[in-house]
Amino acid sequence: MRLNPILGLVMTILVMAAFGGCSRKAENLVGAGRVIRGPGGLGKTTQVAPIPDRDTHVEPGTADFGDLLIVGNDTLFSARTFMAVASWNVPSDTLPGFSLASVWVEIPRDTTFLEVGSVSFYLTGSSWDTTTVAWPGPALATLLGSATDARDAPTPFVIPLNPSVYDSMKRWMQAPATVPGFAMERPGQGLLAYKTGASRFRVAYTRTVSGVPTPDTLNTPITQDFYLHSPIAPAPAGTEAALILGGIYKAGLALHFPLDSVPAKVSIDEAALVLKQVAGPLFNPNSPDTLALVQVRRIRSPWAEGVTEKAPLGVDDATTASRLLRFSYSAADSTIRIPIPGGLVREWAATSSSNQGFYVTLVHRTDPRRKFLIGSRESGNPVTLHLTYTELPPGRF
Numbered sequence: 001m002r003l004n005p006i007l008g009l010v011m012t013i014l015v016m017a018a019f020g021g022c023s024r025k026a027e028n029l030v031g032a033g034r035v036i037r038g039p040g041g042l043g044k045t046t047q048v049a050p051i052p053d054r055d056t057h058v059e060p061g062t063a064d065f066g067d068l069l070i071v072g073n074d075t076l077f078s079a080r081t082f083m084a085v086a087s088w089n090v091p092s093d094t095l096p097g098f099s100l101a102s103v104w105v106e107i108p109r110d111t112t113f114l115e116v117g118s119v120s121f122y123l124t125g126s127s128w129d130t131t132t133v134a135w136p137g138p139a140l141a142t143l144l145g146s147a148t149d150a151r152d153a154p155t156p157f158v159i160p161l162n163p164s165v166y167d168s169m170k171r172w173m174q175a176p177a178t179v180p181g182f183a184m185e186r187p188g189q190g191l192l193a194y195k196t197g198a199s200r201f202r203v204a205y206t207r208t209v210s211g212v213p214t215p216d217t218l219n220t221p222i223t224q225d226f227y228l229h230s231p232i233a234p235a236p237a238g239t240e241a242a243l244i245l246g247g248i249y250k251a252g253l254a255l256h257f258p259l260d261s262v263p264a265k266v267s268i269d270e271a272a273l274v275l276k277q278v279a280g281p282l283f284n285p286n287s288p289d290t291l292a293l294v295q296v297r298r299i300r301s302p303w304a305e306g307v308t309e310k311a312p313l314g315v316d317d318a319t320t321a322s323r324l325l326r327f328s329y330s331a332a333d334s335t336i337r338i339p340i341p342g343g344l345v346r347e348w349a350a351t352s353s354s355n356q357g358f359y360v361t362l363v364h365r366t367d368p369r370r371k372f373l374i375g376s377r378e379s380g381n382p383v384t385l386h387l388t389y390t391e392l393p394p395g396r397f
Contacts, residue, residue, distance in 0.1 A: 043391040045269065051382040054256040054303070054357070057243045059232040060310045062135035064250075068110055068368070069227050071119060071184045072191035076233035077248050079191070081184040082128065082137055083199065084224040088173035090166070090203060091218050097208025101215070103161045103169070104202050105144075105222075107184075108195040109151065112368060115190035120146040121159045123168075124181045130226070137228045140183055149192055157194065166203060169220075182222075196225050231308070238305025241379040242278050246292075246362035247371025254303060254313060256357030257385045264350035266389040268342025273321075273358060275374045276381040277334035292364035296321040296338055299356040315359045320344060337386075345387060 064070075070079040091098070105121055125141035145161040172179045186192055201220040206213050232249045244251040255273075273296060301314030321340050338360075348355035364370070375381035 072186040101204040110193040112193040242373040253360040262349040271340040275336040
């Protein structure tokens with residue numbers, strides 16, 4: 001009697017798997033069974049949606065080396081920009097007919113924040129190590145100059161410096177390592193933004209060339225720039241009903257899900273991290289949607305809900321998952337679903353000590369102050385990890 005072709009194919013797969021040492025074990029066998037025999041195939045399929053047993057939001061640190069320089073204050077947030085120069089290009093006062101005209105620092109604007117405000121430029125009291133520098137950074141020592149930034153001017157922002165700075169520049173050119181650094185600060189409320197990597201000191205002067213007074217300008221590029229901001233406030237306690245994602249602090253979510261109920265040897269049919277925006281002042285129907293990239297990374301180090309910064313989490317550099325999506329302020333479209341690799345969930349189910357959870361971040365530049373409130377485990381709309389898995393039938397493998 002001839003075997004049914006479908007049954008024969010199933011038996012062939014099982015025999016080959018046995019001789020091959022079940023190289024991919026449950027994943028391949030169960031997957032093949034479902035393809036051949038349908039959803040009700042080889043084993044029981046289960047759906048679960050655990051909520052976190054730990055969740056909080058943290059900031060990536062108080063030093064920001066991105067593509068934006070921020071100065072100013074916004075309620076509980078304060079920021080200063082710091083700059084350094086590797087080598088100086090300063091005209092010599094021994095040139096024929098030398099006459100100093102003016103000294104200034106030139107900083108290209110970023111139009112992210114449109115407030116008008118005064119900015120002060122300082123020599124700092126000490127230098128810094130970029131691997132450890134944190135808010136508030138080196139003390140502000142000598143005021144070198146200040147100016148009001150009108151923000152609507154098409155040219156770079158210019159801060160005129162005291163003429164005495166030229167004499168300091170000559171000394172700095174001889175020993176650049178002795179220069180601590182520089183800082184920008186805006187007093188009062190409001191934030192201003194500038195571009196990185198293009199600021200410079202400029203010295204305008206006149207010298208005599210072939211008996212003719214000739215104006216000239218020498219430029220010294222600023223080779224390092226970044227901003228420091230105050231720590232996230234209020235500091236997360238781990239008991240908030242809403243977790244902050246994004247915003248001026250660039251807050252990320254630390255999430256840990258218990259997976260003890262998931263058997264070790266199963267086929268993960270589907271895994272997805274589901275974030276739910278919660279109602280609040282951020283649900284403004286008149287606000288435009290935001291196109292943003294949500295990134296999920298693996299946490300490697302043990303952590304408690306009292307953590308406030310990213311560093312102790314030991315987050316992977318590589319992304320585990322990501323999704324480009326449009327964040328909506330409509331309460332009817334407030335769920336964010338991010339697919340997660342099933343292999344990672346299966347690893348965590350098999351070895352619970354390797355499960356330290358996920359770190360979720362939001363990347364967008366349209367409005368750095370835009371943040372979203374995500375329901376915590378203390379809320380009525382907590383984050384969930386949606387899992388569908390199929391077990392191997394007993395006595396078969």
